[in-house]
Amino acid sequence: MDKTFFTVGPTQVHPETEAYVHDALVAGVCSLSHRGKAFAELFARTSASVKKLLNVPDGFHVFFLGSATEAIERVVENCVGERSFHLVNGAFSARFFETAQELKKQPEKVEVAKGQGFDFASLAVPAEAEVVCITQNETSTGVALDMQEVYALKRKNPEKLFAVDIVSSAPYVDVDYSLIDCAFFSVQKGFGMPAGLGVIIVNDACIEKSKRLQEKGMNIGSYHNFPVLLGYEAKHQTPETPNVLGIYLLGRVCDSYIERGIERIRAETDEKAEKIYSFFGKHGAYRPFVENAAWRSKTTIVIDTPEGSAPVMKTLADAGFIVSSGYGKAKDAQIRIANFPVHTMKDVEGMLGALGA
Amino acid sequence: MDKTFFTVGPTQVHPETEAYVHDALVAGVCSLSHRGKAFAELFARTSASVKKLLNVPDGFHVFFLGSATEAIERVVENCVGERSFHLVNGAFSARFFETAQELKKQPEKVEVAKGQGFDFASLAVPAEAEVVCITQNETSTGVALDMQEVYALKRKNPEKLFAVDIVSSAPYVDVDYSLIDCAFFSVQKGFGMPAGLGVIIVNDACIEKSKRLQEKGMNIGSYHNFPVLLGYEAKHQTPETPNVLGIYLLGRVCDSYIERGIERIRAETDEKAEKIYSFFGKHGAYRPFVENAAWRSKTTIVIDTPEGSAPVMKTLADAGFIVSSGYGKAKDAQIRIANFPVHTMKDVEGMLGALGA
Numbered sequence A, B: 001m002d003k004t005f006f007t008v009g010p011t012q013v014h015p016e017t018e019a020y021v022h023d024a025l026v027a028g029v030c031s032l033s034h035r036g037k038a039f040a041e042l043f044a045r046t047s048a049s050v051k052k053l054l055n056v057p058d059g060f061h062v063f064f065l066g067s068a069t070e071a072i073e074r075v076v077e078n079c080v081g082e083r084s085f086h087l088v089n090g091a092f093s094a095r096f097f098e099t100a101q102e103l104k105k106q107p108e109k110v111e112v113a114k115g116q117g118f119d120f121a122s123l124a125v126p127a128e129a130e131v132v133c134i135t136q137n138e139t140s141t142g143v144a145l146d147m148q149e150v151y152a153l154k155r156k157n158p159e160k161l162f163a164v165d166i167v168s169s170a171p172y173v174d175v176d177y178s179l180i181d182c183a184f185f186s187v188q189k190g191f192g193m194p195a196g197l198g199v200i201i202v203n204d205a206c207i208e209k210s211k212r213l214q215e216k217g218m219n220i221g222s223y224h225n226f227p228v229l230l231g232y233e234a235k236h237q238t239p240e241t242p243n244v245l246g247i248y249l250l251g252r253v254c255d256s257y258i259e260r261g262i263e264r265i266r267a268e269t270d271e272k273a274e275k276i277y278s279f280f281g282k283h284g285a286y287r288p289f290v291e292n293a294a295w296r297s298k299t300t301i302v303i304d305t306p307e308g309s310a311p312v313m314k315t316l317a318d319a320g321f322i323v324s325s326g327y328g329k330a331k332d333a334q335i336r337i338a339n340f341p342v343h344t345m346k347d348v349e350g351m352l353g354a355l356g357a
Helices: A017-026 A037-054 A067-079 A091-102 A147-156 A204-215 A227-232 A244-260 A262-281 A309-316 A343-351 B017-028 B037-054 B069-081 B093-104 B147-156 B206-215 B226-233 B244-260 B262-281 B311-316 B345-353
Strands: A060-065 A083-086 A109-110 A132-135 A162-164 A182-186 A198-203 A301-306 A336-337 B060-065 B083-087 B108-111 B131-135 B163-164 B184-188 B197-204 B300-304 B334-338
Touching: A037 A060, A037 A198, A037 A244, A037 B345, A060 A067, A060 A227, A067 A091, A067 A162, A067 A182, A067 A198, A067 A204, A083 A091, A083 A309, A091 A132, A091 A162, A132 A227, A147 A162, A147 A309, A162 A204, A198 A204, A204 A227, A227 A309, A262 A301, A262 A343, A301 B147, A309 B262, B017 B244, B037 B060, B037 B197, B037 B244, B060 B226, B069 B093, B069 B131, B069 B163, B069 B184, B069 B197, B069 B206, B083 B093, B093 B131, B093 B163, B131 B147, B147 B163, B163 B206, B197 B206, B206 B226, B206 B311, B262 B300, B262 B345, B311 B334
Parallel strands: A083 A109, A083 A132, A132 A162, A162 A182, B083 B108, B083 B131, B131 B163, B163 B184
Antiparallel strands: A060 A198, A182 A198, A301 A336, B060 B197, B184 B197, B300 B334
16 A cells, blocks of 8 residues: 655655656766756755755855754854753753753753643843743644744844744745844654755854854864855855765755745645544544643644554555654654645645544 | 766666665665664664675674765764874875864874885884774775785784775775775665665774773764664664665665676776776777786776876767766876766776777
8 A cells, every 4th residue: 555654754755756766867966066056056956955944145155964863063063162052842952952962051941731822922031141042843743833922032032043844834934034043943744855964044143143253262173064064155066076966855845845836835734633623623532732722832742642643544545544653752742744845735635534523 | 879977877777777776765764763674674784784795794883974975074083083194195185084074083194105115014003093094995096905905014013003995996895894894885886776885894992992982081083982872783773864775775686786796896896897998908099007916906996098088088978878987186198987887888888998908
């Protein structure tokens, strides 16, 4: 039976993945020198497509990394001298905080229970914090933060850098880059690609910060520090031999999304999310984990399964639909359902149909 | 016209690449959860194939990174408290040294001219050096170091960790892992794969060292520090969502090499290298850059082209053969020719034929 992966990442791959790989191999993309003209053109094309799809303005740079996990490390290394401030409401926001600890910074945090968002109005950013670290969409709990509240916080703290994890909400989340400084994501979620590529979008303020730390004699990393990445970006290159096939595929997927229309993708995502939440909202045995509807993620939906996640996952798998278990300790008590651009309304109806919709 | 890439990396891809990708997509490899059983089996299978092909003994661990450039950073972060010692004879060995500087260590080096190897007998490793860093095959100059001399140096300095860059010689180079502590490579050279995966092989001594540095309160990195990588390896997992397709392809390529026979691959590599060096040794206009035959790399062959590299590269390209230019300042004065397992004797004869052989 053909399977449809509603897993929160890696997920169902873009339907054209094999065709794109075929095109790449025919064109010799995987044999290109990363110091040659053809690769520079490929880099520039993908970078332009990413910027166009995500509406990234001038003054921002698109750097390619190995993963979003690497992006977290690089943000801390390059932007945090001593203190970062973290909004923690799940496993991935906690990892951002813990990464700062591992890298010998002195991070502070405000932490709320799993399934909760934040009361931004009462949120006080410590004066000494240099960077505010926000996980916009917590994949572990299915909580999404309203970017308008993030912007309001930035307006109150304009001198601080804002770094936003949009790993499992890009390209759905509509980011106003003039009101943040850094965002990052990986490609195996909303872009439906094979994993192995992280993308970080940073503005000149982040790069200036990394240069200041470097001038102070601090360790900001080596080949993937921001000044080095910037120097290579100017040549449309990467410091190391990168995941060239991934960069090629990302360009193709972005172009396919641009053609489909990002507003249409966002509207369809809203419709599919409404369908899923509505179904589970009325279900007898299962219910959405996030109670406050304003905090419910549209792209990674967490459902309480009090009778255990295994039977639900088996029922779905028997019908050809693969969903994720709950995260960590919630493994047996929740399921997580992705709602990415690759998932069609027909897929969603089929998946819910297998649960009796 | 079909092109054959004799570039030193990325290079000609393994002839089964597209078939392997097809198999991966059919099997849903790119949608697998990196925390699930199927991925753990894939991790274990590739790890076992790498160990079998390269004859890696127990007590060593295979970790997957983003690139060999990342491996250099991780070796320095995890194994060097203060001082490393570097054998520098080209751009990539220099990068190893410079990475240690960037990461605020105090590296020392012995440096020889490009095209030279080292007089190991007279080589004195500084007493305070914790790690000896060796680029076994300098891709920039085409110099390969004799592993027997590396082993002899290790025997004289058994308390020091030996980290060996085999980026452009694996799997050809026959490493006795009982006499080194760490080796690393990337997959877009001798494995003929799409770039975007680095492999580092470390023994327990390297991991113990990283733990000691961590206990001292030093920064050994975050998600890709050796203790974290070790903890995930025990579960046949990676800390981040890795390049799953790359890990799958690496296993398939290793299996294809195991089936072909590593001894046969090595013998064929020697024969092809002999053919190439012999041709250029007798050529009127071009000649091998490395004069000492004992230092000549079998896998990355550098040829002086005193009348300029561009005309030679064009003659070859017109016949369908793509080679690399010289590295850095030698761009216009040298060509570099890869001799990897994917290159057949027929390819080599065709390529040399285009130059009048």
